[in-house]
Amino acid sequence: MECQECHKRPASLHFSQTVNGNKTEVYVCEVCAKEKGYMTYPEEGYSLHDLLSDLFNFDAAQIGSHNKTFQQTTELQCPECKMNFSSFKRTGKFGCAQCYHTFSKHIDPIFRRVHSGNTKHSGKIPKRKGGNLHTKKQIEQHKQEIQQLIENEAFEEAAIVRDKIKELERQIHHSEEVDDS
Amino acid sequence: MTLEHFMKQAISPWMQEGGPDNDIVLSSRIRLARNCADTPFPIIAGENSLEKICHIFQQSYEHQTFQNYEDFEFILINDLTPIERWVLVEKHLISPHLAKKVQNAAALISKNEQVSVMINEEDHIRIQLYFPGLQLAKALKKAFDLDDWIEEKVDYAFDETKGYLTSCPTNVGTGMRASVMMHLPALTVTKQLNRMIPAINQLGHVVRGIYGEGSEAQGNIFQISNQITLGKSEEDIVEDLQSVVQQLIEYERKARNRIIEQSNKSLEDRIYRSYGILEYSRIIESKEAATCLSNVRLGIDLGLIKNVSRNILNQLMVLTQPGFLQHYAKKALTANERDVLRASLIRERLQLEKK
Numbered sequence: 001m002e003c004q005e006c007h008k009r010p011a012s013l014h015f016s017q018t019v020n021g022n023k024t025e026v027y028v029c030e031v032c033a034k035e036k037g038y039m040t041y042p043e044e045g046y047s048l049h050d051l052l053s054d055l056f057n058f059d060a061a062q063i064g065s066h067n068k069t070f071q072q073t074t075e076l077q078c079p080e081c082k083m084n085f086s087s088f089k090r091t092g093k094f095g096c097a098q099c100y101h102t103f104s105k106h107i108d109p110i111f112r113r114v115h116s117g118n119t120k121h122s123g124k125i126p127k128r129k130g131g132n133l134h135t136k137k138q139i140e141q142h143k144q145e146i147q148q149l150i151e152n153e154a155f156e157e158a159a160i161v162r163d164k165i166k167e168l169e170r171q172i173h174h175s176e177e178v179d180d181s
Numbered sequence: 182m183t184l185e186h187f188m189k190q191a192i193s194p195w196m197q198e199g200g201p202d203n204d205i206v207l208s209s210r211i212r213l214a215r216n217c218a219d220t221p222f223p224i225i226a227g228e229n230s231l232e233k234i235c236h237i238f239q240q241s242y243e244h245q246t247f248q249n250y251e252d253f254e255f256i257l258i259n260d261l262t263p264i265e266r267w268v269l270v271e272k273h274l275i276s277p278h279l280a281k282k283v284q285n286a287a288a289l290i291s292k293n294e295q296v297s298v299m300i301n302e303e304d305h306i307r308i309q310l311y312f313p314g315l316q317l318a319k320a321l322k323k324a325f326d327l328d329d330w331i332e333e334k335v336d337y338a339f340d341e342t343k344g345y346l347t348s349c350p351t352n353v354g355t356g357m358r359a360s361v362m363m364h365l366p367a368l369t370v371t372k373q374l375n376r377m378i379p380a381i382n383q384l385g386h387v388v389r390g391i392y393g394e395g396s397e398a399q400g401n402i403f404q405i406s407n408q409i410t411l412g413k414s415e416e417d418i419v420e421d422l423q424s425v426v427q428q429l430i431e432y433e434r435k436a437r438n439r440i441i442e443q444s445n446k447s448l449e450d451r452i453y454r455s456y457g458i459l460e461y462s463r464i465i466e467s468k469e470a471a472t473c474l475s476n477v478r479l480g481i482d483l484g485l486i487k488n489v490s491r492n493i494l495n496q497l498m499v500l501t502q503p504g505f506l507q508h509y510a511k512k513a514l515t516a517n518e519r520d521v522l523r524a525s526l527i528r529e530r531l532q533l534e535k536k
Contacts (some may be wrong), residue, residue, distance in 0.1 A: 093303070118354075118413070
């Protein structure tokens, strides 16, 4: 069905209104719905991000109700990009990498809600920039391996893996000393 | 005009190859979101720093070849006409968001259109890679290779605990969105898909229409993708998605068999009616075209319609989108004019199959 206002785009929204028992129905596209005021949306439609910023506001409501004036005067602002916490909550977007540190105390609950309880990355590490992280990840994997081997009572093999871990830990220690000097 | 080859064909060269389960899965995609360290994200960055990023990509990657992805074309969005932007969106080479940007937004697209890197979209870098059929693990491996290749020239914003830092908290961690485009006519018609969607959501996956977030499902084509990006490895995410998709494939096949057994000619009738409409109509709206194309494709998959290639659904779905039609006509068209041109293009395309 085409939009009743512009007759160009397909109608994606259906509004029905009952005034004094007279029911009127309109089929319009999202663009016309906004232009003709069938609905009032903040900025660009209602997306996943709006839902998210509502999630953030849940947090704000709690803080705000306790001490509104306190919050206004000491609002967090990112030193790098000047994004403040209230505009982050409104847009649901970080301004720069530094924001993650600036707002670090407040964002874990958000991550938990968005990523089913997770707050810690456990995937790919950049090849060049990753540095010691690759070795650390290897150690983690070896530790899991050892657990498995011990459960299977393969103690000799577990000892070999343990030595591998020691060697890797030595490497990390060594490279950190180089970094410090 | 270097853009010409992207514009001419409705289906990208990589789509012409077959893939596993491609009676149901049209394509697999991996998208990685990355940002440059020490530069604010595009929503807040000054034009100067965004221009610098565009410049790095043009300098380092224009006309480069990486593995079998040859001759990357660097395209500034600003240099495109509105219709050309539209066409790239319809071919899924750029996002609607990137197409709306005025300054310092660009795309780097491989000649076979399998890889496209969007520059200064919501994040500085978004690497996208497509494979025909269901090939998520393979696509992931290739995406990692490309990621390493780009990291050679760019310092990524990465944090030990939070992973790859992105502008939106929904992408942080792996920055990865794996998605699969599926043709599910039998699950749609039997209304089983609607009942499955809540379960799919609970597993951390999202079901969307053909053009991503907020778009409607046209022609019974759905996009299934992961929602969670933090706390799981890319391999695990892809494996989870793969198993959901395999379940859906199995259900769709079962539903198709059941329809054939129970429909008593009515399915066959619907398929041939759709074929008739496509072959003879003079005016056709995009929604009707999509529905008919879906039915015809089902007819091909079920062996009812012979001598028509499977690609016809993917190809005509893109070819009959508003942007493509207007590009073909070389001018802006009213909705009515588009419906007429759409009908005539479809007729012509079906005639070609008969030769």
